[in-house]
Amino acid sequence: MTGVTIVNLQPDMAEELEQVELACFPMANPEDLLSKADIAAYAEVFPEGYFVAIVNGHPVGMGAGIYLDFDFDRPQHTIAGITGDHQCGNHDPDGDWYYGTDITVLPEYRGRGIGGMLYEKRKALVIRDRKRGIIAGGSLPGYFHHKTSMPVDEYVARVVAGELHDPTLSFQLSHGFEVRGLLENYLEDEADDGWAALIVWENPRD
Numbered sequence: 001m002t003g004v005t006i007v008n009l010q011p012d013m014a015e016e017l018e019q020v021e022l023a024c025f026p027m028a029n030p031e032d033l034l035s036k037a038d039i040a041a042y043a044e045v046f047p048e049g050y051f052v053a054i055v056n057g058h059p060v061g062m063g064a065g066i067y068l069d070f071d072f073d074r075p076q077h078t079i080a081g082i083t084g085d086h087q088c089g090n091h092d093p094d095g096d097w098y099y100g101t102d103i104t105v106l107p108e109y110r111g112r113g114i115g116g117m118l119y120e121k122r123k124a125l126v127i128r129d130r131k132r133g134i135i136a137g138g139s140l141p142g143y144f145h146h147k148t149s150m151p152v153d154e155y156v157a158r159v160v161a162g163e164l165h166d167p168t169l170s171f172q173l174s175h176g177f178e179v180r181g182l183l184e185n186y187l188e189d190e191a192d193d194g195w196a197a198l199i200v201w202e203n204p205r206d
Helices: 011-024 036-045 079-083 114-128 141-145 152-160 169-174
Strands: 004-008 051-055 058-068 097-105 133-139 178-183 196-202
Touching: 004 114, 011 036, 011 058, 011 097, 051 114, 058 079, 058 114, 079 097, 097 114, 114 133, 133 169, 141 152, 152 169, 152 178, 169 178, 169 196
Parallel strands: 097 133
Antiparallel strands: 004 051, 051 058, 058 097, 133 196, 178 196
16 A cells, blocks of 8 residues: 555554554453553564554554464463563563564554555564564454354354455455464453454464
């Protein structure tokens, strides 16, 4: 998309980015979302891993993450538990994986390729730093329309098979991610009842 610039996080972006976060997750508990204080902490801890999409001088999307190690034998976790204070307190520069804590684009700017640009920046960082890949707990906003008719594991399986479309998970699958399981009570969100998909993208050059 023309007119979009992707930059690293700067401290003075925190207030506007808090509003972007709230606009993108209207059904989530605000206490589980990135606040101004959290974003300011990111700017101190790992701004290289926090990408911001700018249009006309204002942020319209972002992709945040930290480096950490991950135990696939014990995959269950919550966003708060794995990331630590301010969702970045557990950042370990020597960690094997980039853990994606947040990726959002304002609703009015979706469908223009901004999310893909943010993912490409993340992948480039992972390749540059020779990390194993990207891990995230992918939200399932589309499950809201199906949760009375099917369990979440069936919903995710049908999205993976291409039988159903989820605004977030389908997009992530199209960018090379694989579902490696389900995460329970990941983040308090009425849309998906706290469920998330454990998604992984492996660095092809690792």
